[in-house]
Amino acid sequence: MIADRAGAPGLGSSGLGSPVLGSRVPRVEDERLLTVGGTYVDDLRIPELAGAARVTFVRSPVAHALVTGIDASAALAEPGVVAVLTSADMPEGEQIQAGEGEADPQDDSKPMPEPLLATGRVRYVGEPIAIVVTDGKYQGEDAAELVSVDYEPLPAVASIGDALAGQSLLFPEAGSNIASSGGDDDTGDALFEGCGVVVSATIVNQRVAPVPLEVRGAAAVWDDGRLTVWASTQNSQIARGQLVGDLGLDPAQVRVVTPDVGGGFGAKIGIDRETIAVARAAQHTGRPVRWSETRSENLVAMTHGRAQLQAITIGGTSAGQVLAYRLDVVQDVGAYPRASYLPVLTRKMASGTYLIPRVEVPYRVVVTSTTPIAAYRGAGRPEATAAIERAMDMFAATAGLDPAEVRRQNLVPPDRFPYTTPTGATYDTGDYLVALDKVLTAAGYQDLRTEQAARRARRDVRQLGLGLSVYVEITAGDAEDGESGRVDIHEDGRATVYTGSSAHGQGHDTAWSMLVQDELGIPIADVTVIHGDTDLIPNGTGTFGSRSLQLGGAAVHKAAGLVKDQARGLAAGLSGAAEEDMEFDPRLGVWRVHGEPGTELEWGKIAGAAGPAGLTADVMYTAQSPTFPFGVHLAVVEVDTETGQARLIRHVSVDDAGRVLNPLLAEGQRHGGIAQGVAQALVEEVIYDADGNPLTSSLADYATITAAELPSFELIASETPTGINPLGAKGIGEAGTIGATPAVQNAVIDAVAHLGVRHIDMPTSPQRVWAAISDATSERKDGGR
């Protein structure tokens, strides 16, 4: 069931009464994608890449070792091999720059540089060691096998436990595997003074793989001292900045083009070292080169997400009021600390939707001999939400209270906004209580509890579990970086939008065209949206952190408004009337002299009068602060108590991201987000053995969630506008993931709570659930003796 959004306020009020905003406009992107397919990097059949050589990476098969020799002679003797490049061919000490986020300036981070190609030491299975350049596609894999690398194995640092033990150091010069630490001091038991109920647990927010369906790919050409790189990225301008920095070039020497991108989910923010290496390979060989990784490479060499060990303690009164919360985070960042900012975000969002007087979040960041961690849909916020939502359930269970009622009692009430949390986040707007009631009512919460009680009473093999998550998250966390938007009006009456946002499935072409139609009355079909080419859009930030509509969309809205301001004068000049006598009809997209029918001027005519500069406006829109979407998810699962199999049978959600521009797109973001959230709770996990070998390095081993494991989702409309931006919009790209994971995990645990189970780490696989039931049952038997 898809909830009818009739009666929801929509965005229509922001413009001049145009009905387009807030309506379910099907996408303009679709026809091409459905009939001839998108043009992803590996699909490029352009003259610049004619005869391009293929890049294949030689990657480390061991987790941690010294590299004592590389012999490429056998590979070089193979037919079709153009070159084999190692760190010896790279400028000394060349390191890549992380493409995202900023570490907490207060922390004590140690330098742990990531080289372009392994120099002397490998730190994870999959780390690039050498580049093989071949004429043909299939020759690369053959030749890569022939590159002989000598390894002197070192003990792996395969887990957070190994990292903290410090027996083996990935960066001996740093003296520790702790890359940085920060946050609050741990004040011990004092934090929980006056708490009648105190609950502690150590839980794992497991490592997962982003798995965009399009793997990473790039192509590069040097022409007359100028580098052009085509890359599957979420932001060509950030990618250009990395190339400029890493290759020591002038910004004018580098052009980055982003063709269609087959999903990113945070893992394609900027570019990874492979893409920089591809640019180096083009430079070395003097040929155009292209690279597309395999999925098995992708699963070990594209960044992973999450990977936190969380020690939580929550305390409050026996009546259910929460007084204090500590979240002690150890963030595994993999072999190189690109993502030291993740626990900073986790800390910021630690107290969630609750009024908790005392909160402290100390954190440590550790390196392990595993694939580096970076942003993955939510990036730091899902980890915060998972922790507090498990904590609330454990607190409720220990206090013997209903988890929905404990949440209701502690939610930040609507009259407290803007609300600043103990960890320094200022929530703009929200109505958490209404959202909770909407979900409980729509789901039939009391009836479900009755059904659950009946199944428990009759010891049904299939038990019912209900799981709640009441979440708030932060979007456009880098609001001050802003986004670019330019609107050009042409003499044929059409418009072109240049945006710094960088869609990879979100539907920006449709959304930005709707904004132009709303403001200027130019039909969606007459608007062209261009993104992802640094020659055309030199300034921009891109798409991540659920920032696009509220920054990039707002920039387009503003630019269209400025175009309209200019047009008034031009229209007055053409009409021989005073500016104040000109009126704009947004329905028809025409100007006329007020009260004089027949004086209509269309956009093309006005653009023709604009002079050589044309009718155009270019805006860099920055917002004063981030926005804080919120919502409530209720998951209903059935758990087979004999096999441990958990099945999600219903998922009901409110995801309130302020005003909605296009409900079709917003719902699509929620659906995808929920599925990825459910995936983490139920099935997905990147696993390493004790020697640091990845056990989930193909899609046959990594349990990517399928259609067969999911129900249809029940979405409830809710729009609480923000005043932070002119659209009243917050971000929706990551909310579903943030809300869904803890709801589903809580539901699985709830299904077997009556058997004595208190917690099950994610993914709540049949083995884990069965073992938890088995352990709890034997404990109860032992206790009964």
Added chain:
Amino acid sequence: MKVEITVNGDPVAADVEDRMLLVHFVRDVAGLTATNVGCDTTSCGACTVLLDGESVKSCTLLAAQADGQRVTTVEGLAVKRAGEAGRGELHPVQRAFHEQHGLQCGFCTPGMVMALVSLLRENPHPTEEQVRSGLEGNLCRCTGYHNIIRAALAAAEDPALAAATATILTPVPAAAAEGSDR
């Protein structure tokens, strides 16, 4: 080795490496890039095409195995009638994907559409559960499958579905395919 495969009605003959995968024949020899490669373990279904009308994962067949047979890709779905300008009318499954917002980044879409054309040919009126289990071998990371399922169920209700599928599976000599893009 020499192979000749009829791709969307047009015969494509080439001398290819023995180990060339069918998906690379379609992409690099026939030059049709809608069919994507998303994995190397036959898990994701992005490369799904029809081989003599049956859905197959074209990354798991050699081009040699398709020699003399007919391959249909998503580019062959919107059939253009003689004299018709531009692109042909969308197949009901394509139309349903658009109307139900069954695609986002579009990477899984060609394979997903072809898998559904095949599924609906075998089972014209599936339940939601049958569609879900039928799509287990096609991964989508963007939509949560929700609107793909809606699109499948909507396409099943389209009275034009069976005829449209029959049309695209009827071999058409190359000369008759007026205005072919290649």
